[in-house]
Amino acid sequence: MNVHSFVCKFVFIRLIMDKKQAILKSVLRLVKRDGFYHLNMKKIAEEAGIAAGTIYLYFKGKEDVINALYKMIVTDFNQKVLDGYIESRSVKENFHEMLNNAIQFYLKERDYFSFIEQYTYAPFLFKENQDENFMLLLPIYKMMKEGKKQKVIKNLPDAILLxxxxxxxxxxxxxxxxxxxxxxxxxxxxxxxxxxxxxIAIAS
Amino acid sequence: MNVHSFVCKFVFIRLIMDKKQAILKSVLRLVKRDGFYHLNMKKIAEEAGIAAGTIYLYFKGKEDVINALYKMIVTDFNQKVLDGYIESRSVKENFHEMLNNAIQFYLKERDYFSFIEQYTYAPFLFKENQDENFMLLLPIYKMMKEGKKQKVIKNLPDAILLxxxxxxxxxxxxxxxxxxxxxxxxxxxxxxxxxxxxxIAIAS
Amino acid sequence: MNVHSFVCKFVFIRLIMDKKQAILKSVLRLVKRDGFYHLNMKKIAEEAGIAAGTIYLYFKGKEDVINALYKMIVTDFNQKVLDGYIESRSVKENFHEMLNNAIQFYLKERDYFSFIEQYTYAPFLFKENQDENFMLLLPIYKMMKEGKKQKVIKNLPDAILLxxxxxxxxxxxxxxxxxxxxxxxxxxxxxxxxxxxxxIAIAS
Amino acid sequence: MNVHSFVCKFVFIRLIMDKKQAILKSVLRLVKRDGFYHLNMKKIAEEAGIAAGTIYLYFKGKEDVINALYKMIVTDFNQKVLDGYIESRSVKENFHEMLNNAIQFYLKERDYFSFIEQYTYAPFLFKENQDENFMLLLPIYKMMKEGKKQKVIKNLPDAILLxxxxxxxxxxxxxxxxxxxxxxxxxxxxxxxxxxxxxIAIAS
DNA sequence: GATGAATGAGTTTTCATTCAT
DNA sequence: TATGAATGAAAACTCATTCAT
Structure with missing residues (x-):
């Protein structure tokens, strides 16, 4: 692979990613604005400024778009929230940091929250894997476990703490x-x- | 009004109510099973054991069915949960009672919870009144207010307590x-x- | 089942059959006129004088329509052609009769022939069962067998006689x-x- | 024209022909495998190992590709089959030779047969000239005529002999x-x- | 010449709603 | 009231063709 083809490939991938992202962002805005129920491919295309057929170059169909968006948000969320976790810090500090990160994340990306809420409570709609619903909770689980070990968090069942x-x-x-x-x-x-x-904390 | 017409009217009303209820119950089951997205009038009719056209004798259309169901659940919920509220009891007792009533309500009527969740996060779908979303919270508000007054509940903003x-x-x-x-x-x-x-309570 | 419901059911079935038939007949005409390639659901509906959606009340989709039509023709053909077969007659007479029936059948129902030809040579298109292609040949097989037994038809492989x-x-x-x-x-x-x-005959 | 440009032109033409041929061969394979109905430009391009747009450098469009393929096969067929015709030989010998050539042709190029069959029975699809359907029959016509003249072939209407x-x-x-x-x-x-x-022969 | 992303018209299919019975 | 066949508008999806690179 020479320099030219490398550059070409790089540009190529960037453009692809941009269009995929543009589509997902459109869905995000539309779901926030009109809800899942009123979402349709034509609207998505319009919102993204492309032709309806173009969506099918990047996604298998409507469900694929929705699921891809969900995965994107989960990945983004976990990354941003886990960013705040530092082993050396106290559980309390980590708790504050992560809760703050999560809140900030959703306040900044308001549409994410709206989408996640609607996606989560639509049984059998677009869901490839029902358990993925709980992927978002992983960072919290980790923190809870550590807190219980250190006896700073109440010894309650995980479900209650969660x-x-x-x-x-x-x-x-x-x-x-x-x-x-x-x-x-x-x-x-x-x-x-x-x-x-x-x-959740044991009173000191 | 003679006895006969009275009986007829009574039977007539009963049948009406039964069919309306049957339709709403069908929706409940279907939303739980397949989600809002896969709900359609034919399925509702089938599940209720009636013809599709019959639904339109009792409801204006799909949205009307959904909204009627929501109202039914809210009414039912508030009634069952507020049932537990007794002025003379302590706030703590009332809190326990109401939380228990709410949990028991949803555990008994599992489909209600699924429906409410999906209804709540479908912005502008079927919603005549956005504020109705918070109707379910009324009993809790009442209890919180009393608790703050008696200084048994922390003086936090309602939103946080809620x-x-x-x-x-x-x-x-x-x-x-x-x-x-x-x-x-x-x-x-x-x-x-x-x-x-x-x-939420002030440690005693 | 009382007389009334019996009559109702009878009328009901007749109407259903009429519409199904109307759809199949439309396909027949269109395939003859424009060929498989130009066949579409809208045209079928128009030709049948119904709405596009109506087709889906009687058939699962396009392929289902096509396959149903094929089966109808095969059934019709075998019935009409086998009608001419009389055990007591000579093989030659039966041969003449069946060949004549087949030719008359297709001359009368010109569209049938056009459809069958196009259906037969469209590999993997609409074909549920590849072997069905040879269902039409059953009457001929029967006659050939008898002729060979009676030594009036040449002892050639079936494929050659066919x-x-x-x-x-x-x-x-x-x-x-x-x-x-x-x-x-x-x-x-x-x-x-x-x-x-x-x-095919042994010269006498 | 100097030697260089001559070589260039030669190479150029060769490449052109190769790509044209590659496209036609792809169609052949696809029609055999999936049938006319499932044929599309993207598949043709993939099968030929080129981009979809490239097809349009060599053909006007889909119909043009199909028609070009038909003509190629007809030309090829007539050439290969007529190859066997030698004036000086007897009609019987010529008949055998030509029938054998035709059969061998299709056995060798199995996809040709499948294509021809489907092309023939797609009325008004891609057909510039309906009469071309009978171009394939020319060698047979010629032989029949000669046979009737020599009174070795039955004096039946051409259509029956054919x-x-x-x-x-x-x-x-x-x-x-x-x-x-x-x-x-x-x-x-x-x-x-x-x-x-x-x-077809008069018994000797 | 070669590419393949993009288009958008055309296709299949769905479904809320109507209406004759 | 009750039906469910029929509708047709709108949805999802396909694909021949174009065109900037």
Missing amino acids: SLIHGSMNTILKLHLAHKTDLNKKGIKQRFYDACWEA | SLIHGSMNTILKLHLAHKTDLNKKGIKQRFYDACWEA | SLIHGSMNTILKLHLAHKTDLNKKGIKQRFYDACWEA | SLIHGSMNTILKLHLAHKTDLNKKGIKQRFYDACWEA
Whole structure:
């Protein structure tokens, strides 16, 4: 492979990725705006500024688009959230960091949250692997385990701890997006993190 | 009105109600089984044991069916859950009672939960009134207010308290339905209730 | 089942059959006129005077329509042609009768021939069962066997006899439909039958 | 024109021809394998190891490819079959030779037969000239005429003679390709040729 | 010449809704 | 009321052809 063909290949891959990304981003916006129910290939194409047929060059069909988007978000999420995990830090610090990362992630990428919520609760729709639903929770599991070992987190069943953390995060985000609260208001996030930590931590 | 016409009218109304209910129950089962995405009028009719056209005698159309079902569930839920609220009891007792009622409600009517989840995250789909989404939370709001007044519940913003209660309940139910935990196993529910209460209560 | 419901059911079945038949007849006409390649569901619907969606009430899809039509023709053909077979008659008489029946069948139902020809030579198109292609030849096989037993037909391999009979019939029909000959002209059919018989018969 | 440009032109033409041939051969293989119905430009390109757009450098479009292939086969066929015709030989010998040539031609180029059959029965598809369908029959016509003149072939209408020869040849090839007989088995071809000759010849 | 991504018209198929019975 | 066949608009998907590179 000479330099020229290498450059060509690189440009080629970039363009491909850009179009794939453009399609996925369109879906994201549309699902947020109109919901899964009103999603259709024509709209996706329009939103992405391409022809309907073009989608089929990059995806097998509608389900494939949806599943690819889900995978992209999960990958992105886990990467961004796990970024905050540093072995040497205390569990509490890691907890704060990860919860903050997760919240920031969804606040920044508002459409992600809306998509994930709708994807998660659509049984048998587009789901290749039902268990993937819980992939998003992996970082939290890891942190919980360590906390229990160090006896800073209550010795409750994982499901209960998970509910207190993930569930409350989910709901506060929903309330934020529905303008029932404002996570960007000074102090709110911190109070939420503290309340969550108190919920699962052994009082010192 | 003679006795005969009275009886006729009574029977007539009963039949109407039965068929309406049959349709709604069909939707419930189908949404649980196949998800919103695969729901269609023919399936609803088949599941209800009637003809497709018959649905239109009782509902304006598909959206009307969905919305009617949502309202039915909300009404049912609020009634069953508020049933547990007794003014004279302590906030803690009322909290336990209501959380238990809510959990029992969804455990008994498993399809309700699945439907509510999917309905909630389908923006602008079938939604006449976006605020209705929060109708389910009314009993909780009432209890929180009283608890704060009596200084047994932390003086946190409603959104945070709500998240800790409603969000964690939601998630534990999801985990239960996905067989990641078993709320029917002895002690689990109680531990969950206690953990929730600790999360929001002022330590005594 | 009372008389009324019996009548209803009868009428019901008749209507169904009529529409199914109407669709198949449309396909027949279109395949003759425009060929398989230009066949599409919209045209079929138009030709049958119904909406496109209606076809899907009677058939699973395009392939199902085509295969159903093939089966209909084969059934019809075998019935009409075998009608001419009478055990007590001589092999020669039976041969004449069946060849005549086959030719008359296709002359009467010109579209059948065109369809069968196109269906037969479209490998893997719509074919559920490749061997069905030879179902049409069953009556001929039967006659050949008897003729060989009675030593009035040459002791040639079945494939050769079949070719002389079926192949030449096919070709003369094609020539007729392409106006290269006219089977309706007096004496032509008889001369063809005799030539065929001479081709396979032991000279007496 | 200097030597260099001559060589260049020669190479150029060769490449052109090679690619054209490669495309036609691809179509041949695909039509045999999947049938006309499943033929598409992308498949043709893939099978030929070129890009889809390249086909349009050599042909006007899909129909042009198909028609060009048909013409190629007809030309090839007539050349190979007429090769066997020698004025000085007897009609019988010429008949044997030509029938043998035709059979050998199709046995060697199995895909040709499949293509021709499907092309022939696709009315108005790709057909510039309906009469071309009978181009393949020219060598036979010639032989028949001579045979009738010499009174070695029955004085039957051309259509009948043609049917007995061409039709039976067609069918035996079909049976061979469908594995209902085996023309490569010793003696079968010879028995077939003899049976055909007996069918059209005046018994001596 | 060669490519193959992009197009968009055309195709198959689905499905909410209507309406004659 | 109840039916379910029929509709037709809209959806998903295909593919011959074009064109910038």
